[in-house]
Amino acid sequence: MSSVQNPPEHPYGRVAILGLGVMGGSLACRLSELKRAPDVVGWSRKRTERENAVLSGAINSAPDTWLEAVADADLVVLATPLRVTCQLLGPVSAAAPERATLTDVASLKCPVAKAALAAGVTDRWVGSHPMAGSEDSGFKASRPDLYNEARVWIVASSSAKSKVLGLKSFWESVGAEPRVIEAADHDRLVAIASHLPQLTANALASILAERGVIAEELGPGGRDMTRLAASGVAMWRDLLEESPPELVEGLRSLSEATKTIADQIEEGDLDALERLMRSTTTWGRST
Amino acid sequence: MSSVQNPPEHPYGRVAILGLGVMGGSLACRLSELKRAPDVVGWSRKRTERENAVLSGAINSAPDTWLEAVADADLVVLATPLRVTCQLLGPVSAAAPERATLTDVASLKCPVAKAALAAGVTDRWVGSHPMAGSEDSGFKASRPDLYNEARVWIVASSSAKSKVLGLKSFWESVGAEPRVIEAADHDRLVAIASHLPQLTANALASILAERGVIAEELGPGGRDMTRLAASGVAMWRDLLEESPPELVEGLRSLSEATKTIADQIEEGDLDALERLMRSTTTWGRST
DSSP states (O other), X not given: OHHHHXXXXXXXXXXXXXXXXXXXXXXXXXXXXXXXXXXEEEEOSSHHHHHHHHHTTSXXXXXXXXXXXXXXXXXXXXOSOHHHHHHHHHHHHHHSOTTOEEEEOOSOOHHHHHHHHHTTOXXXXXXXXXXXXXXXXXXXXXXXXXXXXXXXXXXXXXXXXXXXXXXXXXHHHTTOEEEEOOHHHHHHHHIIIIXXXXXXXXXXXXXHHHTTOOGGGOOHHHHHHHGGGGSOHHHHHHHHHHOOHHHHHHHHHHHHHHHHHHHHHHHTOXXXXXXXXXXXXXXXXXX | OHHHHSOOOOSXXXXXXXXXXXXXXXXXXXXXXXXXXXXXXXXXXXXXXXXXXXXXXXXXXXXXXXXXXXXXXXXXXXXSOHHHHHHHHHHHHHHSOTTOEEEEOOSOOHHHHXXXXXXXXTTTBEEEEESOOOSSOSGGGOOTTTTTTOEEEEEEOGGGGGGHHHHHHHHXXXXXXXXXXXXXXXXXXXXXXXXXXXXXXXXXXXXXHHTTXXXXXXXXXXXXXXXXXXXXXXXXXXXXXXXXXXXXXXXXXXXXXXXXXXXXXXXTOHHHHHHHHHHHHHXXXXX
8 A cells, every 4th residue: 555655744743642542552553653753642541551652652741631632732533432532522622722633533423423513613523433443452452553454434524624634644644544424324334334243243252152162162263253242342332322223223134134044944945045145255255 | 382393293194185175275285385295195076176286286196086096095085065075985985095094174073974874984984173264265265374273173983093193193283283072062062153153244244235335344343244254155055954953043042132132222221232242252351
């Protein structure tokens, strides 16, 4: 990818990252590696995370309060759980310089857009959703290549359009591939493409656990299919509360589909099952 | 793993591999790399696969018929689909030298054990099931490290016990980790640990396809959860016809579990959903 060899310039001299878990931590790690690295200030409500991030060299400083962190920032990245992100938008906007762009990395964008509207900050908030992450959590799980070649969905109201270009080049500078989308379209898409697979992994793992299967009895396929089951729960609870109806519809379709497969096997209707498998093989290989 | 640095000796001077897809092809590739490589003869019903395997150096020769391939073998590995494996056991046993051990790599062992009994070859058949594979198929998808650190389940009747040690050291020589198990226990385990995850991937992919999601819209989690959906159908049809009842039971449990999650989200019972997620997080991290 050309952006890796020659990362584009972005307009932010000072970046404040609030939240130093996998998402914020990995962003800081990557930024600190760049040739023309911005000044990165980090904040986490956990003192040890702040200390670890400074010691690792991922951030230049870690003030005790987010107020201090955002004080002179050109870009503020909220890398906190969804609910915290929505709560912080207004106060952060008030504390940051007028020139600052605010973004976040939550995997739903409508709730954040709503919070931005309520806080009266739609003209300076441009939402981001990087399709990247880890089933491990905390700064220790950060890695500089997390965003490499990752799609980052960008959501902005019409009054923040002038800030989109800068944010896109920021994400490109860390190797990601930004693309603009409408908030509602985005949330419908990730409910099916991301939240449904997550809950499928949890459901499948619960069956395996119930039947006494342990990880060393899994082959590579079984491991892939349950890796997400180890994902942090705190982050997910917020998201599931705000998920659009498509998630529940997807779960019900999956429930039907697995019941149908069970029926087909029991009735010996292997032709029908083969047709299903053949269609998803084509989908998996063509896309 | 110590066996990689210092692969153990095995008793087979000449190994015949019938079937040069991912399983047989990868075995041949790895064997040809060993310092003290056995003489490897390969056979596939497809001429191009035989030619590709010889050209790549993975096998020393590829006669036109399996009869010739097994004629002077110390070990015959049946790396064919389940149904073909069951059909070939008797004829291969008749054509191979009396000293030869027969094994196979099918992911169900009861049907092969039954076929071995019917063919009167239980004293020379020791079944193998390597927990390894690929969603791609054919010799071109072979790779020498496929079996590296892979669990290989070994199944033998009491009359073939003397052949188990040799076969175990054979699998160790290619980096795998063999372990003996009863056929019925094995089949119950893989129905849940391997076949259920496979069909879950197909079911999930069918929902995603139905809703127009394409692969580039998936994050790493969604990609993991649908990778298996591209697996070859021919191999699976045989397996699903012979799967033990545990597979259908697992599918029905998964159907229930996904329906329950949908209900919990719809009813706002996030506490119950959080408990489920927390339990599988613990399972995923502890195992």
